[in-house]
Amino acid sequence: MPVTECQRRLSHREFLTWREHLKEDWEHPNKTEFYLMQLAAVISKMFAAKNQKVDLNKFKLSFKDSSKKPTKEEQELIDEMNRIKWLTLVGLDKDGRKRNSN
Secondary structure (H helix, E strand, O other): OOHHHHHHHOOHHHHHHHHHHHHHHHOOOOHHHHHHHHHHHHHHHHHOOOOOOOOHHHHOOOOOOOOOOOOHHHHHHHHHHHHHHHHHHOOEOOOOOEOOOO
16 A cells, blocks of 8 residues: 555554554564464474474564664764765765865
């Protein structure tokens, strides 16, 4: 579904509710994901040493919430990397001086 159509169909409140539901739901595998975890465990067991136990939980993917704000130090690093990237794109070095094209 295109983004514009999604924006027309859902209110902001519905969007936030859906997002919270997905955040909670991500950490609980559904039936298909559970079967995929079992398949990965069986394949891993085929290549494991003899009599080595394979734990199914090892194959459960965990997700982190990307909406959390970075720390002040992380944000400063991100800002500095973005600044250098943009200066490079417009032909300047990291100090803002014109680069030599030699």
